[in-house]
Amino acid sequence: MKLKGKVHKFGNDVNTDEIIPARYLNTSDPEELALYCMEDADPDFMKKAVKGDIIVAGENFGCGSSREHAPISIKAAGISCVIAESFARIFYRNCINIGLPIFTSVEAAKELKTGDVAEVDANKGEIRKEGRKTVYLSEVFPKFIKEIISSGGLMAYARKKDQEV
């Protein structure tokens, strides 16, 4: 899978309250959650973002509340993937479980700036800035997680497993 999109850059410790504020958690409808994606980190985010765009952030992206609404709103907003220096653990597993592609790369996260166009080869974990030769390699997913990702998320993995039993 090849992803390409305009970069929206955020800082360290972006928490799930900023990604999708609790005032919108009286619904779990993805389309509705998408309307408010990143609202408290950047109120104009949804005016600027277009389908395929990429979120790039610093350390500990997605810290705080366990709300799966956060990666759901990012995915439903059409963001193709998130690249960060590191991810908070519940957010990390939520992304894997729902099938939002995420990539951990300190170099890529530091190098990419708002307005850049990033290209990602999801299978190889290769990230580059459009028109540049330098390739940044994202951290490799452990085998176990690869299985979940290749199944299409945790519930798809569960269905497959259920049939095997």
Next chain:
Amino acid sequence: MGYTVTEKILLAHAKGVKDIAPGDFIRAKIDLCLGNDITSPIAMREFRELGKKKVFNQKRVVLVPDHFLPAKDMKSANQAHSLKEFAREFGISNYFELGEMGVEHVLLPERGLILPGDLAIGADSHTCTHGALGAFATGMGSTDFAYAMAFGECWLKVPETIQVRFTGKPRKWVGGKDLILHVIADLGVSGALYKSLEFTGDTIENLPMDDRFTMCNMAIEAGAKSGIIQADKITEKYVKAAVRKYKQPRKTFKSVISDKDATYSEVREYNISKLEPVVAAPHLPSNGKSVSELKDIKVDQVVIGSCTNGRISDLKLAAAVLKNKKVAPDVRLIVIPATQAIYLEAVKEGYAETIVKSGGVFCTPTCGPCLGGHMGILHAGEVAISTTNRNFVGRMGHPKSFVYLSNPAIAAASAVKGKISHPADL
């Protein structure tokens, strides 16, 4: 080579392995899984889509509609209703309707639903609270909750453990909240990312259960997967009383403790005998400072409650500070007992009366303002001091509002003075 308490619990629950080491991925049997009115709707939808006819165990799935209840609006009412419907359809006995409902991480231990040595997961980040029972407890997402309901298991990466050792006797007005804010200030909000924090030392051995819950509750604010305190006599007495009172079917348990030769990724030691109450300034829980450094910051609202500090000893402390005092003009004091049992005890003991006479309001159990849900949302520019766990941008309302985190005594004293204060200042 020995195991930490966390590794022992995980090994006891891991499927198909005889040994365990940090970094291993395991499939682990769970003893209990939990969801609330925000996270369960997604989990229930996914569970239904899976086409399962039964949950793995009707007594081990817990649904607590605590975040937006009593329903703050029509959509919240719909979400809460969906939990009740699901509980009825699948015969889930541990669904707590308003009147029994309390803040989940206070309610479950109070009811004796989690035992030492258990592996519990919850679709709520503060599930780590239950580590205070000597259990492995961690927050996950809704999909994990759906999977757990269906299969009675979860996937986990075995965490490394940081041993956090406290020595010394806390000073007056210093409690579990101050210890944990002190540690988070030292570690930072991602200092324990993917790791388990094991709290130990003579300070912890003498610490009451309520304070232990407060400490494990905020392990996540250092990025940790779990916080844990090995079960001891204090834990066992607490759990046995809860199990007996609520006639839980699971009555026996075996406490688990770390081996002497267990491996820790790091050991941190803190002598806290001189520690002053700690207040975390906006907008991160790691911005902890001594209360004296933040004096004179004016506050508009004071919140005492939540899964961090909404227990009876917290209300007792607040009432002790507020006795015969008045809340400052233009300051809103909102006190929220975390469960009905705590509410009732606060009424019986006179804490509720003291709080109301001081000019505070005494509310029904709910997570409410902690996450900017309802019952105390901040206006732009307003400042709150709160006994809750997070002070992120917009956490309690407007993105341009400010939240300071503290223990209940500091919060109560600040309500009286109208600015961040120490009880000794009154």
